[in-house]
Amino acid sequence: MAFDHHKLDVYQRALDALDACDRITAQLPRGRAHLRDQIDRASGSIVANIAEGAGEFSPAEKARFYRMARRSAIEVVAWLEIIERRDEAPARLLREALEHLQRVVSMLVKLIRARAR
Numbered sequence: 001m002a003f004d005h006h007k008l009d010v011y012q013r014a015l016d017a018l019d020a021c022d023r024i025t026a027q028l029p030r031g032r033a034h035l036r037d038q039i040d041r042a043s044g045s046i047v048a049n050i051a052e053g054a055g056e057f058s059p060a061e062k063a064r065f066y067r068m069a070r071r072s073a074i075e076v077v078a079w080l081e082i083i084e085r086r087d088e089a090p091a092r093l094l095r096e097a098l099e100h101l102q103r104v105v106s107m108l109v110k111l112i113r114a115r116a117r
């Protein structure tokens with residue numbers, strides 16, 4: 001059975017970003033549980049809000065959920081930049097996650113704008 005969100009490329013890319021974030025949080029040094037928690041919550045929120053938006057009938061409601069997903073993606077970017085600044089995870093993993101998130105944000109902006117017309 002396929003759900004509406006399974007048909008969206010942005011949903012699959014958000015799952016890729018989630019996986020990349022999980023690889024980063026697994027590398028964080030001890031004492032960084034708060035960072036793990038923030039990134040886990042926000043990256044999961046991206047995926048969940050895309051799924052919720054896809055399940056809506058109203059274009060305005062779809063756009064609202066996609067905006068929430070976009071905000072969560074930007075939050076994850078900020079947390080990753082903090083980790084990068086503190087040199088607490090491998091640069092390669094951070095770059096990979098940020099590339100996924102950049103693509104997700106771009107795709108979400110297109111979805112939001114398409115529903116605003």
